[in-house]
Amino acid sequence: MPSISSVLSLLGFAALALSSPAPNKRAVTVYLAGDSTMAKAGGGSGTDGWGNYFPYSLSLSVVNKAIGGRSARSYTVEGRFDEIVKLVQANDIVLIEFGHNDGGSLSPTDNGRTDCPGAGSETCQSTYNGQTVTVLTYPAYLINAGKAITAKGAKVIISSPTPNNPWEGGTFAYTPSRFTTYAKSAVASIGSNAMFVDHGQYTANIFQSLGKTKVDAFFPNDHTHTSPVGANTVSKAFVKALLCGGGGFLSGSVKNSTSSVEGACI
Numbered sequence: 001m002p003s004i005s006s007v008l009s010l011l012g013f014a015a016l017a018l019s020s021p022a023p024n025k026r027a028v029t030v031y032l033a034g035d036s037t038m039a040k041a042g043g044g045s046g047t048d049g050w051g052n053y054f055p056y057s058l059s060l061s062v063v064n065k066a067i068g069g070r071s072a073r074s075y076t077v078e079g080r081f082d083e084i085v086k087l088v089q090a091n092d093i094v095l096i097e098f099g100h101n102d103g104g105s106l107s108p109t110d111n112g113r114t115d116c117p118g119a120g121s122e123t124c125q126s127t128y129n130g131q132t133v134t135v136l137t138y139p140a141y142l143i144n145a146g147k148a149i150t151a152k153g154a155k156v157i158i159s160s161p162t163p164n165n166p167w168e169g170g171t172f173a174y175t176p177s178r179f180t181t182y183a184k185s186a187v188a189s190i191g192s193n194a195m196f197v198d199h200g201q202y203t204a205n206i207f208q209s210l211g212k213t214k215v216d217a218f219f220p221n222d223h224t225h226t227s228p229v230g231a232n233t234v235s236k237a238f239v240k241a242l243l244c245g246g247g248g249f250l251s252g253s254v255k256n257s258t259s260s261v262e263g264a265c266i
């Protein structure tokens, strides 16, 4: 027969278990999904992705799941969004940024990354690796991922892609790509648990104010992949965009004040 005290401690334990809101609750985690411009050491030697610097500005834990060479399509097809959907818990945040590998043409050769052109539910039939595959549009891939993530009670931030070096032609030139528009429309379709951050425009603005010499030095190998110092600047541009919009889902979790971060709100 169990002793009175062991029964009491069992009861106490049961009461504790009942009163705790979620047994496996852990601190809010931010997952990053993107390509080399966000990934660790993205884009070869001497370069880095901005996702490696973003954690310095946040009081939350950040898991960088960005991988070089990926597009909204290949990240989906490889099951990488599925993996994040499995990992997320309520109130976690998934930051998604694609575009650098989503363009191009499905014919004559499908590289496995190019999306079906279009902003909606269009589909393309293609041949990849000897298989006939149905390819979706960029917004469709992100809407599918975003809906699966928000169905678990987590939140989604979709941002516009980083600019290629806007000084490469000698004078400053930045025109947002169609992926900026697509990222916005994907957010609108996912609903109120998704938000858009114009990372591309904020980065371009900071690159403009820094000038050609400094920005050229951020791109040691090509016009897409930044040096570690450049990646830190690209991360700060994201933080500025976030703060200028009131912080959104990361409100209260950014270490920095709006005025302490370089750049201007737009």
Ligand SMILES: *[C@@H]1O[C@H](CO)[C@@H](O)[C@H](O)[C@H]1NC(C)=O
Pocket: 056, 057, 235, 236, 237, 239, 240, 255, 256, 260, 261, 262
């Ligand atoms: C925010 O503050 C932290 C800690 O001082 C710093 O490491 C980080 O670079 C800052 N972020 C921005 C965007 O200025």
